[in-house]
Amino acid sequence: MIRCLVVVLAAALATCASSPQRAPEAAPAVAPSGIEVSDLNRAIDPCTDFYEFANGGWRAANPIPPSMKRWSRQLLSREANQRQLQAILEALSSRTDWPAGSIEQQLGDYYASCMDEGSVETAGLAPLAPLLAEIASARSSEDVQRIIRRLHRLAIPVGFALTGAYDYQVPDNTLANITAGSLGLPSRDHYLSPEPRFAAVREKYRAHLAIVLGLGGMPEARASKAAEEVFALEKRLAEASLDAATAADPAATAHRTTPAQLEQLAPRVDWGRYFAEATLPRSDLNVAEPKLLQQLDKELKDTSLATWRAYLTWQLLDSASPWLSKPFAKASFDFRDKLLGGATTMRPRAALCIESSNALFGDALGQKYVERYFPPAAKAKVQELIRALLGVMKEDLTELRWLGPETKKQALEKLATYDVQVGYPNKWKDYSTITIRRDALWANVVAGRKFNVEDNRKLIGKPTDRELWQLPPSSPDAYIEPQLNQIVLPAGFLQPPAFNLEATDAVNFGAIGIGVAHDMTHTFDSLGGQFDSAGRPRSWWAAADLEEFGKRGQCVAEQYEGYFIEPGVHHDGKRVLNEAIADLAGVRLAYLAMKRGRPGPAVDGFTPEQQFFLAWGQYRGAAESLEYQRQLVKGDPHPTARFRIIGSLSNLPEFQQAFSCQPGAKMARSAEQRCSVW
Ligand SMILES: [Zn+2]
Numbered sequence: 001m002i003r004c005l006v007v008v009l010a011a012a013l014a015t016c017a018s019s020p021q022r023a024p025e026a027a028p029a030v031a032p033s034g035i036e037v038s039d040l041n042r043a044i045d046p047c048t049d050f051y052e053f054a055n056g057g058w059r060a061a062n063p064i065p066p067s068m069k070r071w072s073r074q075l076l077s078r079e080a081n082q083r084q085l086q087a088i089l090e091a092l093s094s095r096t097d098w099p100a101g102s103i104e105q106q107l108g109d110y111y112a113s114c115m116d117e118g119s120v121e122t123a124g125l126a127p128l129a130p131l132l133a134e135i136a137s138a139r140s141s142e143d144v145q146r147i148i149r150r151l152h153r154l155a156i157p158v159g160f161a162l163t164g165a166y167d168y169q170v171p172d173n174t175l176a177n178i179t180a181g182s183l184g185l186p187s188r189d190h191y192l193s194p195e196p197r198f199a200a201v202r203e204k205y206r207a208h209l210a211i212v213l214g215l216g217g218m219p220e221a222r223a224s225k226a227a228e229e230v231f232a233l234e235k236r237l238a239e240a241s242l243d244a245a246t247a248a249d250p251a252a253t254a255h256r257t258t259p260a261q262l263e264q265l266a267p268r269v270d271w272g273r274y275f276a277e278a279t280l281p282r283s284d285l286n287v288a289e290p291k292l293l294q295q296l297d298k299e300l301k302d303t304s305l306a307t308w309r310a311y312l313t314w315q316l317l318d319s320a321s322p323w324l325s326k327p328f329a330k331a332s333f334d335f336r337d338k339l340l341g342g343a344t345t346m347r348p349r350a351a352l353c354i355e356s357s358n359a360l361f362g363d364a365l366g367q368k369y370v371e372r373y374f375p376p377a378a379k380a381k382v383q384e385l386i387r388a389l390l391g392v393m394k395e396d397l398t399e400l401r402w403l404g405p406e407t408k409k410q411a412l413e414k415l416a417t418y419d420v421q422v423g424y425p426n427k428w429k430d431y432s433t434i435t436i437r438r439d440a441l442w443a444n445v446v447a448g449r450k451f452n453v454e455d456n457r458k459l460i461g462k463p464t465d466r467e468l469w470q471l472p473p474s475s476p477d478a479y480i481e482p483q484l485n486q487i488v489l490p491a492g493f494l495q496p497p498a499f500n501l502e503a504t505d506a507v508n509f510g511a512i513g514i515g516v517a518h519d520m521t522h523t524f525d526s527l528g529g530q531f532d533s534a535g536r537p538r539s540w541w542a543a544a545d546l547e548e549f550g551k552r553g554q555c556v557a558e559q560y561e562g563y564f565i566e567p568g569v570h571h572d573g574k575r576v577l578n579e580a581i582a583d584l585a586g587v588r589l590a591y592l593a594m595k596r597g598r599p600g601p602a603v604d605g606f607t608p609e610q611q612f613f614l615a616w617g618q619y620r621g622a623a624e625s626l627e628y629q630r631q632l633v634k635g636d637p638h639p640t641a642r643f644r645i646i647g648s649l650s651n652l653p654e655f656q657q658a659f660s661c662q663p664g665a666k667m668a669r670s671a672e673q674r675c676s677v678w
Contacts, residue, residue: 032504035615039054039057039618040053047661051617051645070623073619082354085354089357093107096438103364110448114352125216128324131150132313142270144308145269145300152278154450154453184314191234209226210226215317216313218313229304253288253289257284278457323441360445360449363472365474374423382512383422385593389513391596393415396592402545418487423494434447473490474491482523482528485533505597506609509594510594510616519586525578556677559673583647584651587616587649588652650667656668
């Protein structure tokens with residue numbers, strides 16, 4: 001019955017048997033909801049400080065928790081997301097009569113095995129024993145390499161990682177991509193920087209290595225020595241690695257390499273066997289860090305077998321620790337979560353089990369999530385909003401006077417191929433080949449990891465599959481992939497406050513609509529402007545247009561220079577320029593799209609136009625500590641929440657009209673002051 005109402009309400013389609021005669025225009029059975037009235041601070045004039053008016057009530061009632069630097073309904077919704085996933089997994093695991101091999105059985109039994117700490121304690125190191133014994137018996141470089149290949153199948157990237165990734169030059173194709181493997185510390189700086197904070201971490205890390213090797217059964221004296229050897233090996237590999245920023249730069253790490261060149265780069269690695277065992281084609285691939293492969297090759301020759309055995313043991317134990325008995329889990333928490341991550345308490349077991357269910361069986365959990373929390377009407381509604389945004393954006397680009405014809409043509413081509421993925425992929429992964437047991441946690445983890453490694457390897461040498469997401473469908477996050485000209489909005493993200501099926505279109509355009517329109521403009525700015533409509537790296541802006549874009553941006557940069565977070569500290573206009581322009585354009589485009597559609601009725605005394613602006617103020621209106629704002633101002637391309645709202649809206653005459661702001665009001669920049677880019 002509830003589902004039936006939602007369908008009528010959302011799509012205005014009479015698909016519900018009990019109300020087949022209802023005309024699409026008729027009033028819905030349940031009035032749509034508007035903005036969050038209780039979040040307002042009505043003591044403030046919206047024309048003076050809209051950030052405070054729209055969301056000041058919420059911030060006053062929801063102080064930033066002591067462990068956080070900012071707080072918002074968006075962050076709060078992450079907790080709701082966890083509760084949703086927990087409810088699904090608990091319900092599935094409470095039954096033991098699911099058909100064998102069904103996703104219900106797999107998820108339910110995996111979760112049960114993960115939550116069963118008693119069995120994990122009893123099992124101790126036994127589940128790892130065969131692999132540990134194999135490592136202990138390694139007597140040659142060939143043995144070491146065989147174990148490395150075996151660990152790679154378990155998603156433990158010793159020495160290097162080899163995965164399928166789209167080709168930087170021709171992103172329509174997917175090839176093998178060799179990147180740096182996992183070192184025990186998070187970055188190159190952790191091994192090499194003379195800064196005292198890094199030196200302190202290094203000291204603790206060496207102690208941690210000795211503890212874990214000791215827990216793995218190594219006698220204490222040998223464990224301390226082995227810890228030093230492992231650290232020295234990792235340090236040499238770190239020296240040959242790129243710094244984090246360069247390693248994350250696709251252009252700096254694009255090195256197309258033939259199989260013959262790969263053999264030359266690291267002749268001691270048995271590539272023939274590696275590719276054959278992984279059933280991979282011997283075709284051109286990308287080597288992100290050639291220098292690192294050369295170093296690895298050298299280590300295979302120079303490093304003692306005893307050190308290699310210790311290193312492989314360490315890598316296996318480190319990767320398995322969260323799933324092993326308490327001493328392992330505690331050692332991992334003390335070093336990784338507490339020392340490196342700043343956590344104060346060990347998170348509940350359920351959090352680990354939810355996260356790993358998603359990491360291992362993301363599409364299975366995604367299916368169950370969508371069944372419960374993202375009905376077909378929600379997907380249809382979001383797609384409808386996006387079609388409206390794309391339509392407005394196309395018209396806007398076509399009519400834009402300052403953009404020359406050639407740049408405009410290319411921009412329109414990009415827009416035509418803009419790919420918006422909504423909720424969940426069109427096809428689900430088939431996990432039916434995996435066996436999951438209720439009493440074998442590590443074996444389950446291994447089964448899931450092997451499936452995912454093989455699933456990824458299958459992509460190599462094929463056209464790029466755009467429906468392979470980097471996040472599971474239940475994720476509370478969304479992302480853009482500039483080179484694929486793609487935005488991915490998982491069902492877990494398309495929940496309040498970003499999207500609410502029961503709210504008016506005005507509210508949804510003001511939240512998710514502005515968010516998506518903001519990201520669409522990144523397709524054309526300095527982020528997406530480096531890639532053409534096929535995703536190939538090529539700047540397609542004509543010089544004169546780029547100059548005009550810069551001139552128009554100057555107005556926005558100057559506006560933000562004038563925004564202070566405390567006396568003497570203001571935004572750096574150039575730093576936030578891209579994001580501020582995207583906000584300004586996002587609000588304007590989403591507003592136009594809302595006006596052309598059916599924005600919905602007035603609710604709680606607010607017109608659709610007012611609801612739209614209020615929804616943006618509430619969606620973006622996070623509370624941010626002064627410390628956090630200082631960090632943003634110094635290093636982040638985004639303005640603070642306050643100025644993302646005030647900065648964008650004060651440029652819009654439509655906002656001033658909606659709230660009857662008088663000339664001279666703080667939120668009403670005069671016609672001469674207003675900035676307009678897109
Ligand atoms: Zn952005």
